[in-house]
Amino acid sequence: MLNPSATLLIIDDDEVVRVRLASYLEAKGFQLLQAPSGAQALELLDSGKPDLLICDLRMSNMSGLDLIRQLRAQGSETPVILLSDSGSTTDAVQSLRLGAADYLIKPLDDLAVLEHSILRVLDDSTLRLENRRYRETLEDTKRELQASLSLLDAKYTAALTPELVGQQ
Numbered sequence: 001m002l003n004p005s006a007t008l009l010i011i012d013d014d015e016v017v018r019v020r021l022a023s024y025l026e027a028k029g030f031q032l033l034q035a036p037s038g039a040q041a042l043e044l045l046d047s048g049k050p051d052l053l054i055c056d057l058r059m060s061n062m063s064g065l066d067l068i069r070q071l072r073a074q075g076s077e078t079p080v081i082l083l084s085d086s087g088s089t090t091d092a093v094q095s096l097r098l099g100a101a102d103y104l105i106k107p108l109d110d111l112a113v114l115e116h117s118i119l120r121v122l123d124d125s126t127l128r129l130e131n132r133r134y135r136e137t138l139e140d141t142k143r144e145l146q147a148s149l150s151l152l153d154a155k156y157t158a159a160l161t162p163e164l165v166g167q168q
Contacts, residue, residue, distance in 0.1 A: 006051045006118075007049075009033040009050040010025075011038060011055040012055070012083070013037060018034050021108075028115055038061065038062030038064075039061060052078065052122060054080075055080055055081070057082050057083060058084065064080070064083075065094060079121045080100050080101060082103050084103065086105075
């Protein structure tokens with residue numbers, strides 16, 4: 001399900017790659033933000049809330065893995081798709097363990113692969129959010145029912161107490 005209002009943040013120190021991805025994804029209806037570094041991405045995250053990050057794994061100053069670590073340390077659950085030009089299994093495993101939603105290998109000759117990944121990750125993110133909201137609603141309802149049950153129990157006990165007192 002395409003969310004045309006979804007905002008994506010592309011983080012890559014290679015301007016050619018960043019612009020190519022942004023052009024393709026804008027044509028597909030996404031809102032785009034761009035950052036040439038992890039530090040600038042963090043600044044953009046402070047001023048706006050993108051729905052998804054697309055980040056190069058290897059950048060100067062802050063790697064994609066470092067960015068994910070910092071985001072998770074801040075409590076952010078924003079999904080991240082990492083792009084890497086090395087097909088390293090170690091990098092892929094480490095990325096996924098840190099919480100990357102997907103790991104794609106550059107060059108992305110067919111950008112439809114990226115688009116498919118974005119749609120899948122956005123759907124998954126939406127389902128997780130809905131699931132959390134349902135759990136919270138269920139917990140609230142459970143607390144309300146427990147409070148009502150306690151109140152009914154107290155009223156029932158109070159109503160029986162005079163009868164028991166009279167029987168003694």
